[in-house]
Amino acid sequence: xxxxxxxxxxxxxxxxxxxxxxxxxxxxxxxxxxxxxxxxxxxxxxxxxxxxxxxxxxxxxxxxxxxxxxxxxxxxxxxxxxxxxxxxxxxxxxxxxxxxxxxxxxxxxxxxxxxxxxxxxxxxxxxxxxxxxxxxxxxxxxxxxxxxxxxxxxxxxxxxxxxxxxxxxxxxxxxxxxxxxxxxxxxxxxxxxxxxxxxxxxxxxxxxxxxxxxxxxxxxxxxxxxxxxxxxxxxxxxxxxxxxxxxxxxxxxxxxxxxxxxxxxxxxxxxxxxxxxxxxxxxxxxxxxxxxxxxxxxxxxxxxxxxxxxxxxxxxxxxxxxxxxxxxxxxxxxxxxxxxxxxxxxxxxxxxxxxxxxxxxxxxxxxxxxxxxxxxxxxxxxxxxxxxxxxxxxxxx
Amino acid sequence: xxxxxxxxxxxxxxxxxxxxxxxxxxxxxxxxxxxxxxxxxxxxxxxxxxxxxxxxxxxxxxxxxxxxxxxxxxxxxxxxxxxxxxxxxxxxxxxxxxxxxxxxxxxxxxxxxxxxxxxxxxxxxxxxxxxxxxxxxxxxxxxxxxxxxxxxxxxxxxxxxxxxxxxxxxxxxxxxxxxxxxxxxxxxxxxxxxxxxxxxxxxxxxx
Numbered sequence: 001x002x003x004x005x006x007x008x009x010x011x012x013x014x015x016x017x018x019x020x021x022x023x024x025x026x027x028x029x030x031x032x033x034x035x036x037x038x039x040x041x042x043x044x045x046x047x048x049x050x051x052x053x054x055x056x057x058x059x060x061x062x063x064x065x066x067x068x069x070x071x072x073x074x075x076x077x078x079x080x081x082x083x084x085x086x087x088x089x090x091x092x093x094x095x096x097x098x099x100x101x102x103x104x105x106x107x108x109x110x111x112x113x114x115x116x117x118x119x120x121x122x123x124x125x126x127x128x129x130x131x132x133x134x135x136x137x138x139x140x141x142x143x144x145x146x147x148x149x150x151x152x153x154x155x156x157x158x159x160x161x162x163x164x165x166x167x168x169x170x171x172x173x174x175x176x177x178x179x180x181x182x183x184x185x186x187x188x189x190x191x192x193x194x195x196x197x198x199x200x201x202x203x204x205x206x207x208x209x210x211x212x213x214x215x216x217x218x219x220x221x222x223x224x225x226x227x228x229x230x231x232x233x234x235x236x237x238x239x240x241x242x243x244x245x246x247x248x249x250x251x252x253x254x255x256x257x258x259x260x261x262x263x264x265x266x267x268x269x270x271x272x273x274x275x276x277x278x279x280x281x282x283x284x285x286x287x288x289x290x291x292x293x294x295x296x297x298x299x300x301x302x303x304x305x306x307x308x309x310x311x312x313x314x315x316x317x318x319x320x321x322x323x324x325x326x327x328x329x330x331x332x333x334x335x336x337x338x339x340x341x342x343x344x345x346x347x348x349x350x351x352x353x354x355x356x357x358x359x360x361x362x363x364x365x366x367x368x369x370x371x372x373x374x375x376x377x378x379x380x381x382x383x384x385x386x387x388x389x390x391x392x393x394x395x396x397x
Numbered sequence: 398x399x400x401x402x403x404x405x406x407x408x409x410x411x412x413x414x415x416x417x418x419x420x421x422x423x424x425x426x427x428x429x430x431x432x433x434x435x436x437x438x439x440x441x442x443x444x445x446x447x448x449x450x451x452x453x454x455x456x457x458x459x460x461x462x463x464x465x466x467x468x469x470x471x472x473x474x475x476x477x478x479x480x481x482x483x484x485x486x487x488x489x490x491x492x493x494x495x496x497x498x499x500x501x502x503x504x505x506x507x508x509x510x511x512x513x514x515x516x517x518x519x520x521x522x523x524x525x526x527x528x529x530x531x532x533x534x535x536x537x538x539x540x541x542x543x544x545x546x547x548x549x550x551x552x553x554x555x556x557x558x559x560x561x562x563x564x565x566x567x568x569x570x571x572x573x574x575x576x577x578x579x580x581x582x583x584x585x586x587x588x589x590x591x592x593x594x595x596x597x598x599x600x601x602x603x604x
Contacts, residue, residue: 150538339440345433356549358534359433359440363553367434370560377564381571384488391493 003046052077054096066170070259071328075168083168085332101131114220116254156254158327160337164210165326175206176263179317182294213257219246228309230272241322248354259324270312278303399595403504406589413461420454451531474517481510503594530555
């Protein structure tokens with residue numbers, strides 16, 4: 001898969017990572033047959049991993065092209081320069097492994113252990129062991145203008161240099177509300193782009209392209225809610241599935257761009273767990289699968305049972321959020337954010353606490369008092385001038 | 398003492414005054430743009446121009462300080478409490494009754510007590526605060542290593558100073574009209590000459 005150069009290696013959709021070793025029908029009962037992969041041919045033509053090799057899985061995370069990450073989709077197989085300045089054949093034509101440079105098949109740069117601030121800088125002549133950071137090539141003073149370099153202690157490179165994500169050909173999934181699923185009469189609904197807005201199997205969906213990221217303080221530490229973990233909604237009623245850490249006083253933190261994937265999922269209010277639904281039927285007789293019986297009670301019961309987890313029998317829908325750090329699809333320099341994008345009233349970092357952004361932030365009472373004072377002075381001099389004029393005329397008589 | 402047409406503002410003083418006026422007005426326009434009050438330019442352009450003008454004003458200020466000390470004219474700004482109430486009474490009452498100025502400008506004393514204290518405050522308080530906070534914001538990343546002051550404090554002081562300058566500007570421009578004639582003072586600041594009391598040879602420090 002990683003080193004296949006034929007493009008013929010395909011995993012079987014419900015094969016838990018395995019390809020088809022013998023002809024198999026999928027979807028079950030459809031009559032469509034998946035032919036087995038010729039493993040010998042593939043083994044005899046292996047080569048260096050291309051963007052397409054890595055992308056065969058990573059572009060398709062979350063069930064389809066571009067669905068999951070926001071900054072990864074099949075556009076990156078051959079991206080135009082404005083989509084990705086590094087990977088474009090018109091740009092640097094880099095492959096994944098140029099940054100994710102392996103050592104003994106260990107691939108660095110995982111989102112599970114991110115480095116948001118690389119104090120080491122250039123990895124030549126001496127590497128810090130993580131070649132995936134921007135600083136590994138661009139160093140710690142990447143701009144010619146001092147004022148821009150002054151920003152890099154608080155802003156991740158990605159914040160300015162990824163002005164929007166999903167800038168390729170594919171939209172990314174931004175919202176998924178399971179609670180509305182099951183309306184077979186509605187079937188599948190699409191918007192003017194042909195992107196699904198409703199699917200009776202999955203519920204309400206929202207796909208977007210060229211999305212403005214949301215910005216958060218981030219130090220690379222992410223805590224994931226695991227299956228079976230007890231978790232309660234926060235004060236906004238949201239369960240954050242992967243809680244990111246960081247803040248203005250944390251020296252390892254910088255402001256970082258995220259795709260925030262929002263949704264509504266099944267939740268057991270008594271055992272305080274996110275529920276695992278049983279979706280695919282086990283066999284033709286299985287009616288408990290949601291995509292067969294469309295009964296959530298049954299689907300959660302069997303799903304949790306199969307996962308070996310307790311289920312109280314009660315479910316409700318809870319809002320969830322998941323944070324996807326954006327780091328690919330770096331735009332050419334001239335398309336990066338401009339000063340105005342943040343240094344304006346209502347700028348991009350309005351929601352980020354702990355920083356004073358000139359042009360965006362102010363002390364409203366200082367402005368009110370200041371303009372008030374100037375107005376008083378203006379009125380004062382006008383009244384004074386008027387009185388002088390009147391008295392001058394009177395004195396002349 | 399007799400009245401005579403005399404040169405009261407030297408060429409340097411006039412050049413200093415008008416270039417300072419242009420710089421402060423332009424700094425005001427670009428500064429409030431940086432502050433986000435309006436966007437006549439992009440933030441980047443406004444910031445660049447503001448920074449450049451700020452440097453120019455600092456250079457001009459250094460020249461002015463040099464000039465004032467080498468000519469001894471710094472004594473013009475020595476504050477005095479003498480007759481300060483008379484001056485206030487003139488602007489609030491006397492001016493409406495056609496009373497004469499409590500101070501006659503002389504060849505050696507150009508500023509009345511209110512002007513002295515206002516300009517002195519401008520030169521030793523407002524200007525240094527604006528320049529210091531401005532420079533500290535330009536070099537904030539370097540400054541905060543040795544002096545960890547929050548950026549918002551600097552921005553706060555700089556903004557307060559800016560509003561005081563706006564107010565000063567309004568009152569100052571209006572006050573130029575309170576001479577013997579409406580344009581007398583402005584004319585003097587342009588040509589350098591004004592009808593004043595002849596007082597050559599006296600000591601500046603003594604009123």
